[in-house]
Structure formats: C-alpha cells, structure tokens
Amino acid sequence: MKTNITSLAPPCLGLAGSDGTEVTGLSLAAYAHKLARIEAALARMDSGRYGFCLTCEGRIKLTRLEADPAEARCDTCDMGEGA
Ligand SMILES: [Zn+2]
Numbered sequence: 001m002k003t004n005i006t007s008l009a010p011p012c013l014g015l016a017g018s019d020g021t022e023v024t025g026l027s028l029a030a031y032a033h034k035l036a037r038i039e040a041a042l043a044r045m046d047s048g049r050y051g052f053c054l055t056c057e058g059r060i061k062l063t064r065l066e067a068d069p070a071e072a073r074c075d076t077c078d079m080g081e082g083a
Contacts, residue, residue: 037070044072053077 044050051060055077064071071078 034070037072040072041070055080 053074054072060074
C-alpha cells in the first residue's frame, strides 16, 4: 500500500525530491519526526510555554529558535541529552 503524502504536503517541508519524485521510506520517517516536533511546538504555543526548555524550563535562545523553530530544549540541556 502506498500513500502519496508528498502531493499533500507544502513544498517547504522538502518532501519531494528536486525532480519531484517520491521520497524514500527514510525521508518519510524523517518527515513524521519533523511533523511531530512541529505539533509539539504548536502545543507549547497554546499552553504559553513556547520558547522555554522542556528540561530546565529556562529560555531557549532566540538564535536557536530561529535556526529551528520547533526546538524544545536549550543548548545546555540538548548537549546533556546527547542526541
Ligand atoms: Zn534547558
């Protein structure tokens, strides 16, 4: 069974290859991961906790959020996670 998710997703997610071909299973998994992070970030916005570290509850640096708006941890805690 094949679900063509790429035709439904906005191009900014980078799902389709440069030539518009279907993505591999690996990048689809990466997409699911990316989507989960974005949804988590949106949930934090709803609860008014966006921009604060999940681990230490300190502020996440603006430069860090600019690089990855779905970032959930400050740079200190992210290093501690090891991933
Ligand atoms: Zn932290």
